[in-house]
Amino acid sequence: MNRVNKPNARLSYKIGRVLLSEEKIQKRILELSAEIREAYRKRPFMILGLLNGSLFFVTDLLKNLPLRTEVEFVQLKSYAGTASTGSIQGLEWIEKKKFEAKNILVIDDILDSGQTLSAVKEILYDSGALNVEFCVLLKKLKKEQKPIQPKWVGFEIPDVFVVGYGLDYEGMYRGLKSIRSFSLIQK
Ligand code: IMP
Numbered sequence: 146m147n148r149v150n151k152p153n154a155r156l157s158y159k160i161g162r163v164l165l166s167e168e169k170i171q172k173r174i175l176e177l178s179a180e181i182r183e184a185y186r187k188r189p190f191m192i193l194g195l196l197n198g199s200l201f202f203v204t205d206l207l208k209n210l211p212l213r214t215e216v217e218f219v220q221l222k223s224y225a226g227t228a229s230t231g232s233i234q235g236l237e238w239i240e241k242k243k244f245e246a247k248n249i250l251v252i253d254d255i256l257d258s259g260q261t262l263s264a265v266k267e268i269l270y271d272s273g274a275l276n277v278e279f280c281v282l283l284k285k286l287k288k289e290q291k292p293i294q295p296k297w298v299g300f301e302i303p304d305v306f307v308v309g310y311g312l313d314y315e316g317m318y319r320g321l322k323s324i325r326s327f328s329l330i331q332k
């Protein structure tokens with residue numbers, strides 16, 4: 146698809162092929178939400194959505210979860226362009242007292258290095274959470290990844306940069322209904 150040339154920039158980029166179509170994503174979300182409902186059938190739980198990337202994933206899952214499910218969000222940022230900065234901004238906004246004695250299901254768009262989910266897990270247990278599980282839409286298959294085992298993974302994908310369905314490049318392309326590969330091109 147589009148090859149976008151930004152004026153005065155040495156980089157252009159290309160939005161590539163569809164890795165996951167809208168239909169495929171929506172079908173998987175129905176399966177995941179059924180499994181989550183079953184897993185928490187006997188105990189109340191709270192969702193913690195990691196923004197901005199999980200914005201569609203949380204809302205689509207939530208439509209199929211029990212109406213009493215509590216939802217919280219925190220906005221975290223660790224990427225600049227197509228690379229991780231190695232540090233996570235926003236962890237300080239996690240309000241620890243909200244998570245005390247709760248079963249928490251953390252929802253994120255993608256598990257990449259695992260740095261974000263490891264840090265969130267530590268903070269939540271530190272806050273007195275009873276139990277912390279993870280649900281990610283995507284898991285990148287890569288050698289170097291923190292030992293985080295999400296209970297729910299929508300799709301495993303190769304170690305490529307992707308955009309769409311909430312995932313962005315520099316804040317853009319979140320609104321794509323499918324998930325597509327994305328590459329930078331050096332001019
Ligand atoms: P991690 O801490 O390395 O696991 O990275 C987690 C965060 O990096 C995700 O929540 C995303 O916001 C962002 N991220 C990682 N890979 C991609 C990608 O391919 N496209 C867009 N964002 C990504």
Ligand code: MG
Nearest residue numbers: 196197198254
């Ligand atoms: Mg994210």
